[in-house]
């Protein structure tokens with residue numbers, strides 16, 4: 234099996250009071266999200282703003298969370314509560330292609346274990362790990378809401394459904 238980077242994020246986060254900095258353009262983008270919500274409910278903008286943090290920083294990091302807490306006048310723990318609840322937010326660095334395989338009931342019954350084994354063995358890593366070249370991360374996640382086309386996975390923002398090992402090979406060959 235190829236070498237891989239351990240990705241248990243709880244072992245990797247170095248908690249800090251440092252606050253991330255963003256360009257005026259990115260701050261303006263964040264403000265454009267904020268105005269969609271009532272002034273007394275700034276917290277409602279947390280999810281779109283966490284997506285901005287993730288896009289700009291590559292993942293939702295401690296400095297980015299500190300920025301959002303300040304920006305929204307929330308406690309840091311309020312931001313972490315949301316960031317840690319949703320699997321769509323990466324709390325650790327991920328590879329260029331983040332392969333999220335649904336492990337919940339319909340997908341499990343319809344072949345998720347075989348799909349996961351196939352992908353992991355192609356990449357030489359276990360679920361939860363990133364390849365040494367930083368190109369791929371494989372994660373097992375809860376239901377992605379596409380149970381009728383199980384087994385399925387998400388790569389980036391795209392869904393891949395009714396998976397078979399042959400289909401997975403084609404999908405992975407198409408990733409640059």
Ligand code: FES
Pocket residue numbers: 335336337338339340341375376377378379380381383385
């Ligand atoms: S169980 Fe896999 S998408 Fe719902």
